[in-house]
Amino acid sequence: MQMTPAGKQLLLRAGAELGLNLEPHIPQFSTYFELLSEANQTTNLTAIRDEAGIILKHFVDSLTCLTYPGLVEGMSVIDVGTGAGFPGLPIAIVQPSTQFDLLDATQKKTAFVARVIQTLGLRNARVLWGRSEELAHQSVKRETYGAALTRAVASMATVAELTLPLIQVGGFVLVQKGAEVEREVAEARGALSKLGGQLEQIFHLKLPIIGDARTLVVLRKIAPTPHQYPRKPGVPAKNPLS
Template identity: 35%
Template structure:
């Protein structure tokens, strides 16, 4: 076993509790550890992440992924909070936020979507090794899936992390959501100017910006924001646009 694989994730129970009002069980902590070791090992064959040190992986992948679930963990849950059964992680890459979410919320069914077939094949094998039975895997473009009747308007929650401009992420997510479903968009910095442009795009897509949760990452004090978007109207059949258009020409 290499030195890298011998390293273990920090538990950081007090940070989970203080920041997200949530604490992983011993079983969940064990699954996070297995996920970490699997990603580090898999990185040799598939380019999954640059972040392989335990503290960085814990903060940038585990904590950051689950920060999007903060409203579900609050002692007094917000009135707008949706009931969730089906989730899609759009552009999952190395499995984030989808795999940590599947571990933290075993009652949710999480679909991991990525256009890179090799990554999806790796994640399917890894999740089988972890014993996760609440995951599904799709190697496809979001623009194609959003027009597929088997997936369009079928999900309660869509999560999009590190995929592109906010309006591009919304164009990927909203067609896949049921009416009253929610998208969680993970951002770094967020400005009033960005918000003004984003709200205009949401009007076109049938969405409404309900909440913005600002964060400071607990170990390195990086700036993060989670945007919570509700689908309030049917998304026009013109969206998502053809492959590549949402990224090249954001609304």
């Protein structure tokens, strides 16, 4: 299914609300939309399948990360649990000088993301298949990224353990969450301290056009993460740090 003219206008309007001129990127977003719609017919990549939903709740939702001024051109960024490429790929399209690693543990998803990268000719993005619990213990990856992104469904303590070990001291994690996060963040303060991180800021925003509430949580890496973290695969989710 190709993106309709109405869909392209919707994407342009939503981008404008975020202060972004997406006109030069419409061909790539249109191709991404077509690839995702085609793949969803045989592989369950995303539950959202209507045109407006994909545009607003995947593409534009991903681009709300750019409302945080610290996510600038030229950084090295890892998207942890990228799924079908969100939020990393839409940002990679808009910021071609930023290098993105897109990590996921599900091979059918990384295969799809690799296909999108190749089809769009994105030289600033590459896909990694694996778990962050293992990747973060590889010396070539540990504490090497300037930033991590994640569209989080796990608890904040779990997210922190899966991302902070990958980030350089001074870098940050940008966590996409729903409307209510204050209690969850408060419960994660002990975990953040153990992992070398701290809460920097919470941004409340609304998704363009439809107004759905969103939150961006910024975690700053202020000290090296102790070598025992992250723990073995699955443990951070089953037994979050406190």
